[in-house]
Amino acid sequence: MNSRLVGFFIWRALCGALALAVATRSSYAHPVSISRALVYVRPDEITAEIEVFLEDLYLFHTLRTDSRDYLSATEIGRGIQLHRQFIAERFQILDIDGRPLVSKLDSTTWQPPASGVPLAELMDHQLTFSLRFDLDEAPEFLTFVQKFTDGGAVLPSEMTLHVQQEQQPESEPVALRPHEPYILRLRWDGPPLSMGDGREQQVAWLVKAKQETLGISSYSSTYSFLYVENRQVRHEILIPLQTLLLDLPIEHEHRDFLSPEEQRGAAAVVGDYFAKGLPVRINGATVEAKFEKCDFFGLATKDFARDANDRDVSLANGRVGVILSYRCPAFPETVSMSWNRFTESMWAVDVVILAGDRIEKRTLSRVGNRQQLEWESPLPHRVVPFSPLRANDLPQSLSLSWTAILGFDIAILIWLVGWRILRPRLTKSPSTPAVFAAAVVALVVGWFAHSRIWQSDPISTAEAAQIFAPLHRNVYRAFECPTDGEVYDALALCVDGELLEHVYRQIHQSLDMQDQGGAIAHVTSVDVSDGTVQQTVHARSEPSFYYVCQWDVAGNIEHWGHLHERRQRYVASFRLNVINGYWRITHWDVLDEQPLGTTVTVREFSR
Structure with missing residues (x-):
C-alpha cells in the first residue's frame, strides 16, 4: 500500500471522527435538564406549574427502552410517577425563615402515545406537573430553589422561573441554577403603580419601599459599607450565606440550617476570614483589623434589630453580617483597602463610603485588577476652636442682714470695753501694743462689713x-x-x-x-x-x-x-x-x- 493511499484512509478516519463529535455535540449541547416554572402567588395560596421535557424522565430515572429504542407508554407512566415525587422534593419554595413550604401534587394530564415515544423524539414532548402550597398568611418573602442536579454537575440543570403576584405587574423571568436560591420580596399593602400615576405617587411608593427594606434591594448581593469616623474606620460587610459558603466551609449538622451554637462557633472564623482578606491603610500606615462582631440574619428587616445568633438560619436565604474596626490616633484623611475575598459567584462588590454627610460608591472587581480602593478626604478635618468662658464681674448691692448688724454690735462693744481698759494708759503715752490691737480690730470689722454687707447679688x-x-x-x-x-x-x-x-x-x-x-x-x-x-x-x-x-x-x-x-x-x-x-x-x-x-x-x- 503506497503512502498516498495510507494518507487517504487517515484523512477519512479524521473526518469521520470530527463528524461524530459534531453530531454528538449537536444532540447533547443542552444541559441535562431544561425546565420552566410558572408560579402564581396569592395571599393564601401558591400554585406552580413545572414544565419539563420527556427526556428528563429518561435521564433522571433510567427508564428502559424496548428493542426499537422506544419508551413504551407503560414505562413512561412509571417515569411520570417517579418524576412527580422528584419535583415535589427538588423544587422548593421557602418561607421567610428558610423552611420549605409543604407542597401538594396535582395530577398530570399528559398521556403518552399508545405506541410509545422513540428516544430521538423525547425533546418533542413536554409534561406539566402542578403543585399547590397553602399559606397561613400573605408572605413577605419567598425563596425559590431547584435541586434537579448537583451544584457541581458538568451539565447543570437550568430552570426559567416566572413568578406572578396577584394584582401586581408582570415580572421578568429569572434563570434558576441548581442550589442557587432566588429571593423575592412581595408587597401586599397597596395597589401597584400604573402608568397613570403621577411623579409624586411614584416617588412616595419608592421611598416607602426603600424604607421598608432599609435600602437593601437585592438579597443575593454582597453589601460593603465603609464608615470614616473620628479616630476610626468601621467596615461592615453583609453577604449571603450561600456566597460565603463557596469559599469558607462552615460545619453544620442539619442539611439546610445553621443552629445558634454553630453560628456562635463560626463567628470568629468568619471574622478572621475577612480581617485577613481586607487589609487597610489609614493615613499611610497599615492598621490591624479588630473583629467586633459577626451576626447571622434571616430575611426579615426586623432581624437587624433583634439579638442575632439566637435561632436557626437557613443556608438558602440566610445572610451574614460582619463588623471590623480600624482604630487610629487621628482623623482618617486617607484610606486604602484591598478586597481579597471574591468567590465563584461574587466577581464584584459595591463599596459605599460614608464620611460625615458625604457618601460615595466605588465598585471593586476581580476582573481588570480593580481590587484596590483609594479614598481621600476632600477637605481637611477641622474642629471649631474652643474658648474658655470668662467670668464677668457680678453686680454688687447693699444687703443688710441680721448677721451683719450683730457683727457691728459686737465690734462696737469690743471698742467700748477696750477703750475703758486702755484709756488711762493712752492719756499718758500711747503704746505700740495698744495701737496694734486697735488696728487688728479695725481690719476685722472692715473685712466683716465688706463681706457681709456689700455682697454679690444671687445669680438669676x-x-x-x-x-x-x-x-x-x-x-x-x-x-x-x-x-x-x-x-x-x-x-x-x-x-x-x-x-x-x-x-x-x-x-x-x-x-x-x-x-x-x-x-x-x-x-x-x-x-x-x-x-x-x-x-x-x-x-x-x-x-x-x-x-x-x-x-x-x-x-x-x-x-x-x-x-x-x-x-x-x-x-x-x-x-x-x-x-x-x-x-x-x-x-x-x-x-x-x-x-x-x-x-x-x-x-x-x-x-
Missing part, C-alpha cells in the same frame, strides 16, 4: 443658663477632636481637673456603642431645658452656684447603610465655680436618665 436663672449652656455644649463638642490629647485639652476648658477624667469616661462610654459592633455615636444636638439655680455661694473673688437641669441628647448610629437616630433625656445636678477667672463645671451628678425613642432612615447616594 437666666444668668445661670447663659453660663451653663456653652460649658455643657462644649463637653460634647470636645469629642469631635481628632486625638485623645485634644479631647482632654478641650474638656479642661469646661471641666475642673479633678472631674475631667470622670466626665471623659462617662461621655466616651455613652458614645462608644460596643453592643453595636464598635459604632461611635455622633452627637447631632444637645438641648438644655428646665434649669433652676439651687444655691448661690457668695464669694466676691470666686463665686459659684448649684444648678439642676434637664437636657436631651440626639445622636446618630449607622449600620448597614441605614441611620438610627437615638434621643436620650438626662437630669443632673451641677456645681459651677470661677477658677482663675474662668467658669468651670466642678460637680456633675446624673439624677435620672431615660430613652426617648429611635427613628430609622435610609442614606441616599448618587449612583
